[in-house]
Amino acid sequence: MPRFTQAELEAARDRLVPDVVADGLRVLFCGINPGLMSAATGHHFARPGNRFWPVLHLSGFTPRLLTPAEQQELPRHGLGITNVVARPTARADELSAEEYREGGRLLTAKVERLRPRWLAVVGVTAYRAAFDDRAARVGPQARTIGDTRVWVLPNPSGLNAHWTLATMAEEYARLRRAAEK
Incomplete structure (x- = not known):
C-alpha cells in the first residue's frame, strides 16, 4: 500500500469513495464513513x-483474504460495500447528527433500490445515529427495509479494542450463516 503524507491525506477530504454494489446482493456491508x-x-x-x-x-464470507484494492471482487461473492455518510473524515466523531440522519435516509433509499438480502451496518453507534434506534445492539435487528433484513456488526476499526479479531469473526460468521439460508 502506498504511503501518504499528512497533506495528501488531508487533500483526500473532498474525494468520494465509490460504492461496491450490485442488485440482489446477499449482504451489503455499510461502514460509518470513509477514512x-x-x-x-x-x-x-x-x-x-x-x-x-x-x-x-x-x-467465511470470502475464500481468501482480500486486500482493499481487490474490493471489486466482492459482488462475485454476493457482497457489497457502502457507507452511512459519504464524506471522508479522519475520525467518525467529525460527523454531525444531521449527517447521520441524512445518511440513514439515503441508505434506506439505496437499499430499497438494490434489494440486498441483508444490510450489515458495521458499528452500533453509527446504526443508532442513522436510524434513531438508541436501544440497538450488535446482532439482527427487528427493522427491515422492504424485504431486506438488518444486522448490526461490530466496527472493525483497530480502535474498537473491545472486540478481538476472533470475536468479530464469530459475529460476522453468524450473519454469514443467516445470509446463506
Missing part, C-alpha cells in the same frame, strides 16, 4: 490496522 486513507486510495476499509478484510475472510 482519509480510504478516500486517498479509493478503497473501502483501507487504513492499515482496520480488521474488516481479515474478519471477512475468517468469518
